[in-house]
Amino acid sequence: xxxxxxxxxxxxxxxxxxxxxxxxxxxxxxxxxxxxxxxxxxxxxxxxxxxxxxxxxxxxxxxxxxxxxxxxxxxxxxxxxxxxxxxxxxxx
Numbered sequence: 001x002x003x004x005x006x007x008x009x010x011x012x013x014x015x016x017x018x019x020x021x022x023x024x025x026x027x028x029x030x031x032x033x034x035x036x037x038x039x040x041x042x043x044x045x046x047x048x049x050x051x052x053x054x055x056x057x058x059x060x061x062x063x064x065x066x067x068x069x070x071x072x073x074x075x076x077x078x079x080x081x082x083x084x085x086x087x088x089x090x091x092x
Contacts, residue, residue: 026055037085045085052078
């Protein structure tokens with residue numbers, strides 16, 4: 001989707017907004033924390049959980065309408081995954 005959007009938007013190049021940069025940085029951090037959980041479940045789970053809470057707060061602040069719904073729908077899967085990784089690491 002990102003590559004397709006980049007190809008379609010070559011004609012009308014618009015400046016990048018700070019909100020877009022923050023969303024992309026959250027996406028990169030969440031992806032790296034998921035990759036980290038393959039090697040260290042507990043550390044990756046904590047990073048994933050903390051980052052998802054910050055992401056939920058950021059979405060709540062920047063969302064236009066239905067702030068709570070947008071925040072929960074976007075960040076809840078990462079929060080749930082982080083909590084499950086933390087619980088799975090307790091068995092070791």
